[in-house]
Amino acid sequence: MAIKTCVSLYSLQDEYMNKRMTLEDIMKYLAEHKVEGLELLPDQMIHNTPHPSEESLKHWDYLMETYKIKPVCSDVFLNTNLYNNRTLTKRECIDLLIDEIKLAHRMGFHLIRLVSMVPAFVIEPLLPYAEKYDVAFALEIHAGMSFGIPETRGFIEEMVRVDSPYCGLVVDAGIFCHRIPRVYNDYNMKVLGTNPKVVEYFNSLFDKGLDGTHAFDEQHNMKPELAAIATEKDMPYIMLADGYENTPYETLDKYMKYIKHFHFKLWEMADGEEYSVDYKGLLQYLHDHDYDGYVSTEYEGNRWILPGHPMVEKEQVAAHQEMLRRYIQEMEG
Amino acid sequence: MFDNNVFIKGTCKNITADNQITGFELQTHITYYRAIPLSMVNDVKVKLDGTEILREQIRCSVDQEDWFTLDEMQTVTSYKWEYGEPLYIRVLKENGLSKGTHKVELTVSTRTAYIPVPIVGTMEREVEIA
Numbered sequence: 086m087a088i089k090t091c092v093s094l095y096s097l098q099d100e101y102m103n104k105r106m107t108l109e110d111i112m113k114y115l116a117e118h119k120v121e122g123l124e125l126l127p128d129q130m131i132h133n134t135p136h137p138s139e140e141s142l143k144h145w146d147y148l149m150e151t152y153k154i155k156p157v158c159s160d161v162f163l164n165t166n167l168y169n170n171r172t173l174t175k176r177e178c179i180d181l182l183i184d185e186i187k188l189a190h191r192m193g194f195h196l197i198r199l200v201s202m203v204p205a206f207v208i209e210p211l212l213p214y215a216e217k218y219d220v221a222f223a224l225e226i227h228a229g230m231s232f233g234i235p236e237t238r239g240f241i242e243e244m245v246r247v248d249s250p251y252c253g254l255v256v257d258a259g260i261f262c263h264r265i266p267r268v269y270n271d272y273n274m275k276v277l278g279t280n281p282k283v284v285e286y287f288n289s290l291f292d293k294g295l296d297g298t299h300a301f302d303e304q305h306n307m308k309p310e311l312a313a314i315a316t317e318k319d320m321p322y323i324m325l326a327d328g329y330e331n332t333p334y335e336t337l338d339k340y341m342k343y344i345k346h347f348h349f350k351l352w353e354m355a356d357g358e359e360y361s362v363d364y365k366g367l368l369q370y371l372h373d374h375d376y377d378g379y380v381s382t383e384y385e386g387n388r389w390i391l392p393g394h395p396m397v398e399k400e401q402v403a404a405h406q407e408m409l410r411r412y413i414q415e416m417e418g
Numbered sequence: 419m420f421d422n423n424v425f426i427k428g429t430c431k432n433i434t435a436d437n438q439i440t441g442f443e444l445q446t447h448i449t450y451y452r453a454i455p456l457s458m459v460n461d462v463k464v465k466l467d468g469t470e471i472l473r474e475q476i477r478c479s480v481d482q483e484d485w486f487t488l489d490e491m492q493t494v495t496s497y498k499w500e501y502g503e504p505l506y507i508r509v510l511k512e513n514g515l516s517k518g519t520h521k522v523e524l525t526v527s528t529r530t531a532y533i534p535v536p537i538v539g540t541m542e543r544e545v546e547i548a
Contacts, residue, residue: 098451102423102502128452129501166529167457169492202532230532321419388419 087417088371089379090409091122091157093348094130096384096402101130108144112152118403122157124198124381127188135184145192157379158255158346159194161185161222163203178203179210182222186211190218196345197222198255201230205243208252215251222252223345228259229328232336244343254340257348257383262329262361264291266352269325272389279322282314287326297327329361334370341374352386354404365412372416382406423447424541425524426504432514432547439514441475445504449526449539453501456486456494458529460536464509465523477508515547 092115100106106114108130115123127134131141149156163181165173173181182199189197199207199222215222224240231237244252265287273279290299300311300323307315307323315323337344349367353360371380382405387398429445444464448454462478464471477485480499485508499505507524515522523542530537 102447126452132500133498162531165531167495200532
């Protein structure tokens, strides 16, 4: 049993988009930092996914042979709203995901992450392909679309029913925030002009051990105390502020056997710790529950860099990896 | 959320055909963190010096070979707008941008699969036409 670390290339998206780093530069960076595994969004860095050119695939093979970073998880999306006048049919959804399984297999992955809200009806038809290509698929449990959402509950119910080693869950640690990312608050107040009183309101919920979901009633209307201070300008902040959840670790107890992978979200490393998530506590929980798999650094503070400030993706990822390895070493010896 | 991706700096220029200026062009990165087929581009809006350009004057391309109107783009599923690669946007307008300084504002909206509302990004830039 062992907890292993990897890095999601999502973390380096700004470096990639602005062409300061190619995919090969990213591999070099991972190798230099002795990163064992990688997670990739093929839709982000492999052109024409799920049907990349033979040339792109050969380049991928070259990167894998040269840098020897293990391909751990491929993050798959399902474009159910490909057309603006209808939702994809069941058959269209399943066909798209079969192609993603085949691509993951070709690229050396044995796990794909299905984005939140992927419908439960894909599970049974996908299983024969998952088995044939030896690629498990796992639904992402993400803040805002977590265990309480009907689509997620439906997927889990069907997952339990089929009970296959090829169907499981990926948990995003954004459901374990004990406070809202400071970089998110700062960006919204300084750049988008969010009322500091609204930010303070959300902070106060976390101070009480609650989270942003408690700012809304069951119909998802703002609670009166928030509605009294919120204006139109605060809405972008309020819309996303309930996407940081404060879930007890014990919620995972009954799902541990299905969990294939974790996204260890990172917004800000401050003094050797992540500002919002207690990773020492979470790793201890996983260690105590014999989690055997990867935890993947997923930096998202890149979204909230103040204008005029440098991008710090590489530095943040390295600091997060260092922290995770230190804690795992302490626990596992 | 992805405002900084919108309207790549220094890309706005007049375009010519048969020695005539037929409009202007600009480039943008995607308001998302991954590639999507063009059919999932929900909308593109351009404002020139405060005035909104008519939807019918806008054309888009990912390869600079095949250009689509916004209405046509709704069915374009086999051309992908790749992450890190520009969408080329043309505004058809006789004589394009006049010499001098202009304020050009671009708004891009994309549909994602799992977020109920499209992701919108806007950026205004001052453009100097020599």
